[in-house]
Each structure stands twice: as C-alpha cells, then as structure tokens.
Amino acid sequence: MSPLTEAQLRAALVNTTRSERQRMIVPDLDAIRWDRLEYLGWRDRKQPLAAYAVVEIDAAPVGIILRAPETSSRRAAMCAWCEEVGDGSDTSLLVARRAGAVGRKGNTIGTLVCSDFRCSRHVRRRPTLAETGTDDDEARAAVVERRIAGLQERVRRFVEEVRSTA
Template structure:
C-alpha cells in the first residue's frame, strides 16, 4: 500500500460526512509499515464502536467508516471474509458500513465479518503449514495467492459500499 497523509485519508472517506471524517482519530501514520499492508484499518480509541478502513481502489485511496462490534462483547468463532484466515477465528466480528451517497443517507448499510484487530495483512503472510504448502516455492506462491485474495475481497467490499444504485 502506498503511504498516505492525514489529509489524503480525511478527504478519501466515501461514507462519512466531512465532520465525521475530521473527528476521526487517526493512527500514527509515521509508525506504519506501509509495504506490508493491503489496507489500513483501526478502531477509534475515543469511540471504540467506530472503526475505519482505508485502501486503494482504482488507484485512489478510499476510506470507510465502519460500525465495529462492541469490545468485550459476546464472541463466536468465525472466519474473516477478507483474509479468510482459519487460525485467527476468535477475533472476528461483524463490521457494518453505511453506503456512500444517497443510499447511505437513506440508511442503507452493508456488513461483513472482519478481524477486529485489522491484522489481515499479517494473517495472509503467516507461514503456511506443510499441509497448505510443502516446498518453499509452494509456500511463496501460497502466500502470494492469499495476499491477492485479501486485496480482491477488500476492494470488492469497498466498491460495493461506493455503489450508489
């Protein structure tokens, strides 16, 4: 992922008002290893039910404001729809995004199961087990396939939020 500035992130929100975007508490952008991310995701420490995701779609940053599950709430094991990691299944929760444009102003939303710590980029880079890939070359291809899948599924969700008809 290309490094982003605070201004780029705040102006790239597709489903938040200008006020909501300006009030979003951003992470320390200087401490982020952008080369190892397919998307940037975080929870607002001041409002833990607010979560945010930024990724590149059509070569431009697109940011989403999400409604996150309650911290410490009842959890069920589930698989993240973006990274599809089969190991980290107890840190997954339903995140809901208001749609962009007129549908969002009418209250239309879309939800997906996501890792609550937004660690999908790390999950897809986890070393495959021998059952998943037996040789080093197979492991590299397997990880590359998981990374491509994460990019495709996350971009598809953002595109669906942006769809206004």
C-alpha cells in the same frame, strides 16, 4: 500500499459526513509499515464502535467508516477479508453505511473482519505443509502471494460495494 497523509485519509472516506471526517482519530502514520499492507484498517480510540478501512482502488485511496454493534456474541468465526479463523474475540461484525443518498436513507452492508485489522499479517504467515502439499519454499511463496491477492480483492470488492450508489 502507498503511504498516505492525514489529509489524504480524511479525503478518501466515501461514506462519512464532514463532521465524522473531522472527528476521526488517525493512527500514527509514521509507525506504519506501508509496504506490508494491502489496506489500512484501524479502530478509533475515542469512539470504540468506530473503525476505518482504506484501500487503493485504481491507484487512489478509497476509505470507509465502519461501526461495530454495541453488543456482540463470542464464537469462532472466519474473517471475510483474510479468511483467518479465530475465536469470537478475534473477529467482529462491522457494518458500513453505503455512500450517497442510499446510505443517508439507512442502507448498510456488513462483514466479519479481524477485530485488530491484522489481515495483512495473517496472509503472510508461513503456510503449513497441508496448505502447500510440499516442503518447498517456492510453493510456500506462491501460497502467500495467492493469499495477498485474495485479501486485496476481497477488501476492494467490499469497499466498492459500500461506495456503489446503485
């Protein structure tokens, strides 16, 4: 993912109001390893139920605001983006208001994602022998590349669905 500025992050959000963009707390952009991210996701430290995700679509950043429910149940679940399975504290149901008029009418879409947005780290973990079928470095690298491509595609599809006004 290409490095982004605070202004670019705020401008990228497609399903927010002007006041929501102004209230958004941006993470420390200098501390981010951009070359190891397929998308940028973070929780707002001042608004614990607010989260953000930004992905590049057609070489431009597109971002969304997501909301967590006030209460959640804890049970094992798989992240819909990186497909990592964790216990109930590792994944969260996050809901995004759709962009445009349909979103202003209350239309939303939800997904289960890693609570800490560490999907990029999860897809880069060393594949097991069961995943590769062989103890070969090339086979492991191919598995990681497939995981990365899958993560990029699933996040992009979700953000495009939020952005869609149809």
